[in-house]
Amino acid sequence: MNLVSNKQIYNTVEFDTWAHETNLLDEEKYLIETYLNKEAKTLEAGTGGGRILFEMKKMGFHSLYGYDYVPKYIAQAQHKDPESDICFEVQNATQLKYADSSFDQIIYLQQILSVIEDENGREKALQEAYRILKKQGMALFSFLCFESRMNNIVYFPFLVYLSIVRKLRGSHHSLRYLPWLKLGGKVNWRALCDRAPYVYWYSLHEAVQALASVGFNILAVGSTRQIQKQQMHANLESLTGERLEGMLYCVCQKS
Ligand SMILES: C[S@@+](CC[C@H](N)C(=O)[O-])C[C@H]1O[C@@H](n2cnc3c(N)ncnc32)[C@H](O)[C@@H]1O
Numbered sequence: 001m002n003l004v005s006n007k008q009i010y011n012t013v014e015f016d017t018w019a020h021e022t023n024l025l026d027e028e029k030y031l032i033e034t035y036l037n038k039e040a041k042t043l044e045a046g047t048g049g050g051r052i053l054f055e056m057k058k059m060g061f062h063s064l065y066g067y068d069y070v071p072k073y074i075a076q077a078q079h080k081d082p083e084s085d086i087c088f089e090v091q092n093a094t095q096l097k098y099a100d101s102s103f104d105q106i107i108y109l110q111q112i113l114s115v116i117e118d119e120n121g122r123e124k125a126l127q128e129a130y131r132i133l134k135k136q137g138m139a140l141f142s143f144l145c146f147e148s149r150m151n152n153i154v155y156f157p158f159l160v161y162l163s164i165v166r167k168l169r170g171s172h173h174s175l176r177y178l179p180w181l182k183l184g185g186k187v188n189w190r191a192l193c194d195r196a197p198y199v200y201w202y203s204l205h206e207a208v209q210a211l212a213s214v215g216f217n218i219l220a221v222g223s224t225r226q227i228q229k230q231q232m233h234a235n236l237e238s239l240t241g242e243r244l245e246g247m248l249y250c251v252c253q254k255s
Pocket residue numbers: 010018021045046047048049050051052067068069070073091092093094109110112115116
C-alpha cells in the first residue's frame with residue numbers, strides 16, 4: 001500500500017487501533033482530573049473512536065464534543081453512543097466550523113498537532129484551538145518530544161542513521177520530521193528508506209513558543225516523566241535542563 005498522508009494512515013493501517021481502544025493513560029487521567037471541570041463544555045480534537053470522551057463520560061463529564069477528520073472514526077464513535085450523549089462530528093483541526101469561544105475546555109492530546117504534516121497547518125490548528133476556546137478556558141496539549149527521542153539510546157542511533165541518509169541524498173529536511181517507526185503495531189521498514197509521511201517532533205522550546213505565539217498562557221509543562229512524578233513545572237525556564245522522557249504535555253489557559 002502506498003501511504004501518502006497521515007490521514008490515509010489513520011484511515012487504513014492505524015484505523016483499528018484508535019477505533020477500538022479503551023481506558024485512559026495514567027498521564028491523561030492525571031491531567032483530566034487535575035485541570036478539567038466536569039460541569040464545563042468540553043471538546044476533544046482528533047477523537048478517533050472516542051476513547052477519551054467515553055472514559056470522561058464514565059468519570060461524570062456530561063457536556064462532551066469530539067471531532068475527527070476521518071469519517072469512519074466518527075461513524076464508529078456514534079455507533080458506540082446510541083443515545084447520542086456525546087456530539088461527534090467530522091471536522092479538520094486546521095479549519096473548524098465551531099463558532100468563536102464555543103468551549104470552556106479543549107483537549108488536544110495524543111499528539112494530534114504532531115500529525116499535521118506542514119508548518120502552516122500546525123499553526124492554523126493552534127489558532128483554531130485558541131479561537132474556539134472561551135476566555136479563561138483551559139486547554140490540554142501533548143506533543144511528540146524531540147528531546148525525549150534524542151535522549152533515548154534505542155532511537156538515537158536511528159536519528160544518526162537518518163541524518164546520514166539525508167546528507168547523502170543532499171536533503172536538508174529537518175530531523176524534527178521523522179517517518180513512522182511502527183504502523184498498525186508492526187515495524188515500518190520503509191522508515192529505513194526515510195519514506196514519507198512524516199510526523200513532527202517538537203522541541204520543548206518550540207512547543208511552548210508555538211502555544212504562546214497564538215496567545216495561550218502556559219500553566220504547567222512537563223514530559224511523561226514529570227507527570228509520573230506529579231511534578232509538572234510552572235514554566236519553560238524551570239523545566240529547562242530537566243530530563244525529558246516520553247511525550248511533552250502542556251496545560252494552557254486562554255488569556
Ligand atoms: C493517535 S489518534 C488518537 C485518537 C483518540 N484521541 C484517542 O486518544 O484514542 C489521532 C487522531 O487524530 C486524528 N487527526 C489527526 N489529524 C487531524 C486533523 N487535522 N483534524 C482532525 N483529526 C485529526 C486522527 O484521525 C486520529 O483519529
